[in-house]
Amino acid sequence: MNNFFFIGIPYAAFIIMLVGTIFRYTNYSFKYSSLSSQFLEGRVLHRGSRPFHWGVIALFFGHLIGFLFPSAVIAWNGEPVRLLIIEVSALAFALAFLYGLVILIIRRITNERVQVVTSKMDIYVYVVLVAQVITGIWIAYSYRWGSTWYASSMVPYLRSIFLLSPEIGAVVVLPLMVKIHIVTAFVFIGMIPFTRYVHFLVYPIRFAWRPMQVVIWNWDRKIIRNSAKGTKTVKSRNN
């Protein structure tokens, strides 16, 4: 059983995520979108969307930093004040996230226009997110101090997953809430290709340095009229 939850699900999730998103990106790029519904309802979205997104981003990077530099986190937590800072701000972000999430869920359920663009998958998305944030807050509150034991007992497990030699000894002894948190996290990853989650996998990085204006030519215009080179003309790279 433990093998299924802590080895089976994680690997299935990663494989589904990788294959699924790549397949969707290359074959169904028209369906790749953040599916914004601000156009249909803007006011409530404004209140919910910002705490929701900023909260989730902070939490994501919090977990990531703990995962990448566990020893640094432990060292940092050596002093109680610093530990407190980290724990309190993490909790604050989680609460902001929860607050935003609740607003967004209410909006999606009650607003007639938004209902029209709500799919079944959106509901599943909410279920998973709610499970994540509730268990997360629960853990932060009852099993202190998460940032320290995360670095010492969770990270080795996660590392072992990535290193393809899973060792679940450390996680099977953790409390139930933590287990739920872990498993829903992997379910979340596995859901990415089938939900609007895909939108956080595409970043407009090129926007930072591309010229303001984009012009696309069918042919290399400098040599298109040159009969000698005409047949060898290369098409300009588009898209």
Place this chain on the structure above:
Amino acid sequence: MDVRSQISMVFHLDKCIGCHTCSIACKNIWTDRKGAEYMWWNNVETKPGTGYPTKWESQKIYKGGWEKKGMTIDLKAAGGLKNLFHNPNMPVLDDYYEPWTYKYDNLFNAPEGDDQPIARTVSLITGKDMDVKAGPNWDDDLGGSPEYARKDVNMDVLTPAEQQAMFQLERMVMFYLPRICNHCLNPACVAACPSGAIYKRGEDGVVLLNQKKCRAWRMCVTACPYKKTYYNWSTGKSEKCILCYPRLETGQAPACMHTCVGRIRYLGVMLYDADKIYEVANCDEKDLVKTQLGIYLDPHDPDVIKAAKENGIADSTIQAAQDSPVYKFVKEWEIALPLHPEYRTIPNLFYVPPLLPTMADTSGDVYETNTDSLWGKAEDTRIPIKYLASLFTAGDTEKIKVVLRKLMAVRHHRRDVTVGDIAKAEVKNIMDASELNAETADAIFRLTSLASFKQRFVIPEAHREEAMEMYEDTGDVKGNQGFGFIEKPERGL
């Protein structure tokens, strides 16, 4: 000199009868789909009025277009990360209108009763019953209304007294303003798109939006000061006017232009110098119109032709540029002006301003219609010149006067030719003041009133040697505009 070719347009506002045929033609071909019901890539609004979407001209609200920031220009809405998850300046559905249809079924199936059955309005978004509160041309013909005309953003340039005067019954005035995407030379929509989904076609300057690359950032909707990109709420992708490029490529006029009942629309090629785009977009506000006209090159000039050929522009395109009606209106006669040049996108749709009635003389207390002259002076137009200047010249009233004088001179000249009841000296005075000669006045008259289809739409030929390209790779090359992608345009999960 980096010569490029651009499909440009002229709309002659004096001829627009406000019939909305253009809008319907466009709607039937392109936007009669789920999620696009509210979109009018071509819309016709009444001026003075608030337009569609409501008050689109107010960049205080929508933050569209470019603005001068120090020595250079930047997008007005360039907001950085702050607005990443919520775009506060974007128009929402209610700024346009909630699209609806009728329950026609009820007319046939209603049970027998004391009252006539009615077809109730139902929302095209939620499918529920709704009360219609606004439409795409809700202010149609309401040129004097407090709700619409007085809230026109361009009214801000008039003093309260001038505004008051404009709404006196005798001076009430209105005209129609048909609008499509301007296929700008410095498009704000392109510059704002983080995904790089919007681009300008090199060959003809049509601005297109790649639906496969769009990720629903909706920055283009905010950035376009003319509000001519739209967000499809159903597919989660933005869309915009495509200038009917599949029609253009096969030598047909865009649908809105082809169907135009008033024959107000002209389309042709303009050659321009792409090296000057920045300079024009960045110039002083008062020079905007002048410098923009400077960017368009004379297609008869041998140097221009040579440079155009070096840049791969086809002979047929150069020929089309030489015959272009747009070039005549905009450059030769200088009677067509860009809409709101102060947005600095360098629009390629030009308007011949309307020569509204000038018959009234209100200098005394009495409202005097029987002036001696037939039409009065061009400057006495019923609509304040300042108002027109706010629309077409970034506030330069002198420029508007010059154009109106020319239009008036053409009328006098033709009246003189055909009827001959105006004193010769007066006609000469008016002609001299407008700096037109008889020959040009006749040419303006002919292209305005008598032009055939082929003269109004001079569309460069598509090329056989490039035909395969157009046919085969529409997907890659044209950026997946709905042509050439096999994937069903369905909403994702």
